[in-house]
Amino acid sequence: MPRDTSAPFDATPSATPHEDVAARWRHHWWNPGAPVPEGDDLLSLLARAEYGHGPHRRNGHTPPPDDLLAADLRRAARSATPTAPLTLVAAAGGTPVLQTALAEAWAVTVAAGHREHATSALRSRLLLPVAAAEAACLLDLAEAHALRPLTASECAARARSRDPRERHAAWRYLSGIPDGGRVLPPGPGAAAGPYEALLLSAAWERAVPDAQPGALFRRAVHDLPERTGAGLVAAQSMMMGQLGDPGVGLSGGMSVLVAGLGDAMAATRQVSRVLTLVLLDSEHLRRGRPLVEQIGSGHWALGIPVRGGGPVDPATALCLRPAVAWWASRLLALPGAAPDVVHARFADDCSLAVADAARRRGARFVFTATPDPHRTMTERHRGLPRTSRSEPADALRLDLHRIFVADRLVARSDLLVAIPGRAGDGDLAEHFPQIRAGAPARRIASPPEGIPPFTPMPGDEQVADTLMARLYRDGDRPDGLDPAARARRLILSVGRLHPVKQQDRLVEAWLESGLHRSTTMLLVGGSATRATPVETEMRARIAKLLSGHPQARRHIALWPALPNRQVRLLERTLAGLRAGQALYVCPSAKEEFGLAVLEAMDSGLPAAGPRRGGVPHYIHDGANGFLLPTESTSALAKRLAALADLADGELARVADEGRKSVALRFSASTMAESLVAEYSRLTGPSSGARPHE
Numbered sequence: 001m002p003r004d005t006s007a008p009f010d011a012t013p014s015a016t017p018h019e020d021v022a023a024r025w026r027h028h029w030w031n032p033g034a035p036v037p038e039g040d041d042l043l044s045l046l047a048r049a050e051y052g053h054g055p056h057r058r059n060g061h062t063p064p065p066d067d068l069l070a071a072d073l074r075r076a077a078r079s080a081t082p083t084a085p086l087t088l089v090a091a092a093g094g095t096p097v098l099q100t101a102l103a104e105a106w107a108v109t110v111a112a113g114h115r116e117h118a119t120s121a122l123r124s125r126l127l128l129p130v131a132a133a134e135a136a137c138l139l140d141l142a143e144a145h146a147l148r149p150l151t152a153s154e155c156a157a158r159a160r161s162r163d164p165r166e167r168h169a170a171w172r173y174l175s176g177i178p179d180g181g182r183v184l185p186p187g188p189g190a191a192a193g194p195y196e197a198l199l200l201s202a203a204w205e206r207a208v209p210d211a212q213p214g215a216l217f218r219r220a221v222h223d224l225p226e227r228t229g230a231g232l233v234a235a236q237s238m239m240m241g242q243l244g245d246p247g248v249g250l251s252g253g254m255s256v257l258v259a260g261l262g263d264a265m266a267a268t269r270q271v272s273r274v275l276t277l278v279l280l281d282s283e284h285l286r287r288g289r290p291l292v293e294q295i296g297s298g299h300w301a302l303g304i305p306v307r308g309g310g311p312v313d314p315a316t317a318l319c320l321r322p323a324v325a326w327w328a329s330r331l332l333a334l335p336g337a338a339p340d341v342v343h344a345r346f347a348d349d350c351s352l353a354v355a356d357a358a359r360r361r362g363a364r365f366v367f368t369a370t371p372d373p374h375r376t377m378t379e380r381h382r383g384l385p386r387t388s389r390s391e392p393a394d395a396l397r398l399d400l401h402r403i404f405v406a407d408r409l410v411a412r413s414d415l416l417v418a419i420p421g422r423a424g425d426g427d428l429a430e431h432f433p434q435i436r437a438g439a440p441a442r443r444i445a446s447p448p449e450g451i452p453p454f455t456p457m458p459g460d461e462q463v464a465d466t467l468m469a470r471l472y473r474d475g476d477r478p479d480g481l482d483p484a485a486r487a488r489r490l491i492l493s494v495g496r497l498h499p500v501k502q503q504d505r506l507v508e509a510w511l512e513s514g515l516h517r518s519t520t521m522l523l524v525g526g527s528a529t530r531a532t533p534v535e536t537e538m539r540a541r542i543a544k545l546l547s548g549h550p551q552a553r554r555h556i557a558l559w560p561a562l563p564n565r566q567v568r569l570l571e572r573t574l575a576g577l578r579a580g581q582a583l584y585v586c587p588s589a590k591e592e593f594g595l596a597v598l599e600a601m602d603s604g605l606p607a608a609g610p611r612r613g614g615v616p617h618y619i620h621d622g623a624n625g626f627l628l629p630t631e632s633t634s635a636l637a638k639r640l641a642a643l644a645d646l647a648d649g650e651l652a653r654v655a656d657e658g659r660k661s662v663a664l665r666f667s668a669s670t671m672a673e674s675l676v677a678e679y680s681r682l683t684g685p686s687s688g689a690r691p692h693e
Helices: 021-030 042-051 065-078 085-089 096-111 115-126 132-144 152-159 164-174 193-207 212-220 253-266 282-286 321-332 349-361 374-381 391-412 427-431 460-471 503-512 533-547 550-555 564-575 595-603 633-644 648-665 668-683
Strands: 232-237 271-280 292-296 299-305 341-344 364-369 415-418 489-494 519-524 556-559 582-585 607-610 626-628
Touching (some): 021 042, 021 374, 021 391, 042 065, 065 391, 085 096, 085 115, 096 115, 096 132, 096 349, 152 164, 164 193, 193 282, 193 299, 232 253, 232 349, 232 668, 253 271, 253 292, 253 299, 253 595, 253 668, 271 321, 321 349, 341 349, 349 364, 349 391, 364 391, 364 668, 374 391, 374 427, 415 668, 489 503, 489 595, 503 519, 503 533, 519 550, 533 550, 533 556, 550 556, 564 582, 582 633, 595 648
Parallel strands (some): 232 271, 271 299, 489 519, 489 582, 519 556
Antiparallel strands (some): 292 299
């Protein structure tokens, strides 16, 4: 199973821009006259190597070779400086982090007109007996840019490799060169498992479109009807978590946003269809999950197969980019796809793969940029020893990688989307200094965020009664509350179980404040049947906290994630009880926007969310909701106690103002109309040339 690389946030307040080592080094890169920050820890050493304009050495210390090479490759990509292809291919045997930096520097070099030299460098390396992982990287570099360093015959042995990385890369490469079908394995019977069978079939379908081995792929995608009408085709990606499982694994509010927004965009007159790219692991494929699935009127999910099982996170995504880019390009090339615009919303290698596919398909690319993990770099990673190879040091390296990935997505974008209230010279530009300094200029849009309306359905009352009966049936059960405590004020929190969501800190603050004696609590989130290691750890932390307060056990309930509609029905049911009976609390370290908070406000609950991130854009403390100091357990405990002391009438007033705010400003249809207008402007006849390579 993948290892979670997120670290719990400490109690230190967020670093100001002046104290933020990573932010100051980044400003120095785009503005060499900016002051150079001091520091001798690992973060400072690695940031100097990547963003400094002087020597890498600091007080006699130089970064380790892999870090130094990654920094050099990132610098080449950021500065759009072509590098000798023979120099670049020498890095192909490095770590996945190195290979991403190599792929970006490689794209710059090829785009600068060095295709012949690049092909020659790949050929010279591939004719050597290199390791399987290195051969796979080299073949993927060739395939991504339609280079042909090997003939089909010369690649035949690699297509039969025992190492699946090399074998699969060879199949992808062979699918795009003359006579590739001549050496591809004969059909799905030669494949090991459902993923390989689909990959081989898709390779055959591309190499020899009418060949029989391609039939499996053709059957898997036949449910997408051909494009009709003149409206836009918009594609969007949702690759962290599952579209239909909010609150499970890495599926949070984004899954609700993407599903609802896709439906709302498809309902506009300017859009003919919406395609949402998702990942399908081996378990999905074994269960027969289709690659094409209609999920709404004019809205289809396109499933990208991935080898292996388990959730994909930024760490595991490192190894997926070449395959995801190839699959996304194949799916977006279907007669029923052909997107005009492709939109990614997360800074990881899967989003880079989506950007690769958009380039191959000639579609405009849109990226929603958020300063994550930028704004917490210093407080999370400062003070690590320069020579550290610990788990925290690995987390630092992953965060530096994600910042580089975000920079590349910004550089590739035709349009940047910012969280409302965070564009221009605000939070976004503070952490993406290229927005201020860089040319060519590009538009930054801030369409309003929104949530789909809740539509009552027959049977809602029965479902609501079942949920409430489950909640208060037995205080001795971990998922039940003491029936005798039904009149107490309830604190509700809904979200995926993850350190950044800080449910453990909420429970600790609830206990520390003594609120477990006068209130109850319901936490909703996490998988019921396939808990990830992160979810298991979060549940263990909460259990440990409760073990010291046995009297609190009957006053707290933990539920696995519910379908979004049931969550919203539960919130409406709680809001319909005595005024002030329930309070919604989001204890996250930060929320880029906080769609679950908006849903709670829409239901009529008084809602409280973190003061860090996007929540202060729509919650005005004490007016239509409450802001929480979630960076400290003691501060959170004090604030929770103050909220619990508020009169029912005051909470009812705030809840009413919150509901009005959502109705006025935050509907999914308003968001869809605004975003579609930006897409139309981007793809219209007067849009001009693309501003990036």
